[in-house]
Amino acid sequence: MASRVVDMTATTMALVAEKRNAKVKPSLIMVDNVDALADSQLVFRDTFNTNASIVAATGAAVAAVVGQTADRLRVNVSIDACVSMRDELKDVKFLGAASVLRSVAGVPTLDAGCHVTLGYNLE
Amino acid sequence: MLELKPMPEATVTPGVPKLLQEGFFVRFTDQWPLTLPHVKGKTFQIEKTNQVPYDITRIIPGGNYTDIDLSNATGGENIYPENTKTLYETILGFKPGNYLVHFYIPSGEYVHRLEQAGMVPNVASATLRYLGARKPEDSPYDDKRIFMYSVKDLEPLILRLLVDNGVLWEKMVLGLVVNKCYLKEITPTPEQLARAKKIDYYTELRW
Numbered sequence: 138m139a140s141r142v143v144d145m146t147a148t149t150m151a152l153v154a155e156k157r158n159a160k161v162k163p164s165l166i167m168v169d170n171v172d173a174l175a176d177s178q179l180v181f182r183d184t185f186n187t188n189a190s191i192v193a194a195t196g197a198a199v200a201a202v203v204g205q206t207a208d209r210l211r212v213n214v215s216i217d218a219c220v221s222m223r224d225e226l227k228d229v230k231f232l233g234a235a236s237v238l239r240s241v242a243g244v245p246t247l248d249a250g251c252h253v254t255l256g257y258n259l260e
Numbered sequence: 261m262l263e264l265k266p267m268p269e270a271t272v273t274p275g276v277p278k279l280l281q282e283g284f285f286v287r288f289t290d291q292w293p294l295t296l297p298h299v300k301g302k303t304f305q306i307e308k309t310n311q312v313p314y315d316i317t318r319i320i321p322g323g324n325y326t327d328i329d330l331s332n333a334t335g336g337e338n339i340y341p342e343n344t345k346t347l348y349e350t351i352l353g354f355k356p357g358n359y360l361v362h363f364y365i366p367s368g369e370y371v372h373r374l375e376q377a378g379m380v381p382n383v384a385s386a387t388l389r390y391l392g393a394r395k396p397e398d399s400p401y402d403d404k405r406i407f408m409y410s411v412k413d414l415e416p417l418i419l420r421l422l423v424d425n426g427v428l429w430e431k432m433v434l435g436l437v438v439n440k441c442y443l444k445e446i447t448p449t450p451e452q453l454a455r456a457k458k459i460d461y462y463t464e465l466r467w
Contacts, residue, residue, distance in 0.1 A: 157317050160431055191326065193324060193422060
C-alpha cells in the first residue's frame with residue numbers, strides 16, 4: 138500500500154507515524170548495505186502510547202504510558218550485502234510508530250550509505 | 261437493545277438492508293421504564309437517517325482490561341442521543357487482535373450470563389473470562405454484527421475490553437457506525453405493528 142526509503146543519516150530514523158485506528162503491517166523490508174562502511178545491526182522499533190488499565194488478576198491500576206517501546210525485528214546485514222524480507226514479516230506488526238535504529242558492534246552509528254526500505258499496509 | 265446477528269445461513273436477492281431505513285417502523289416494548297417516557301411502549305416510523313462512522317482505540321498490556329462507557333456521561337464516549345426523538349442504532353465491529361469484550365448495562369451488571377450461580381463473566385478468572393465474551397472474529401470490523409440501540413437518558417452501556425494473556429500489549433480498534441434515526445410517533449395499524457422492529461429493554465435480556 139505504501140513504502141518508505143530512508144538513509145541512516147541518524148542512528149534512529151522514523152519510518153511510519155502512528156495511525157491511531159490501525160496497526161502498521163510491514164510487507165517488505167529491504168536493507169541495502171552495499172555503500173555502508175561497516176556491517177549494520179538494525180532494530181525495528183515500535184513506539185506507542187498506552188491507555189490506563191487495570192490488571193485483571195489483582196485489580197491494580199496501571200497508568201497510561203507515553204512513548205512505550207517494543208522492538209519488533211532485529212537483523213544484521215554484512216557490509217556489501219543487500220537483503221530483503223517478505224514472508225518473514227507476516228506476523229510482525231507495529232501498534233504505533235515504526236522506526237529503525239542502526240548500530241555497529243553495539244555502538245549506535247549513523248551511515249548514509251545504509252539504505253532501508255519499508256513497504257507496509259495499515260490494518 | 262443489544263443483539264449479535266449471526267452469520268446468515270442463506271442469502272436473498274435483492275438483499276435486505278442491514279440498518280434501519282427511512283419508512284421503517286420500530287416499537288419499544290412496555291418493559292422500557294417510566295423514566296424513559298419518550299419511548300416506553302411506543303411505536304415510531306423513521307423519518308430520516310444518517311450514518312456516522314467512528315473508531316475507538318485502546319492500547320493496554322496483556323492480562324489487563326479497560327472499560328469504555330458509550331454513554332454521554334462524563335468520561336464517556338458520547339455515543340448516545342441527546343434528542344428524545346432520536347434513536348441511535350449503533351453497529352460495532354472489531355479489528356483483529358488477542359482480546360475479549362464483555363458487555364455491562366448499567367455498570368457492573370452483566371448482559372450475558374448463565375443461570376447457574378457464579379456463571380457470570382469475570383475477567384479475573386482464567387475460565388470465566390471467556391463466558392459471555394465476544395471475540396473480534398464474532399463481529400469483524402468490515403462485517404459488523406453487533407447491534408446496539410440507544411435513546412436519550414438510557415443507562416450507560418459499558419464495554420469491558422480484556423487483552424488476553426499471550427501478548428505484551430494489544431491495540432484494540434472498535435469500529436462503530438451510528439445510524440441516527442429521527443423518529444415520528446405513530447398509532448400503528450396491525451400491519452405496521454407486525455412489521456415494526458421490536459426493541460427490547462436491556463432487562464429483557466436477563467431472566
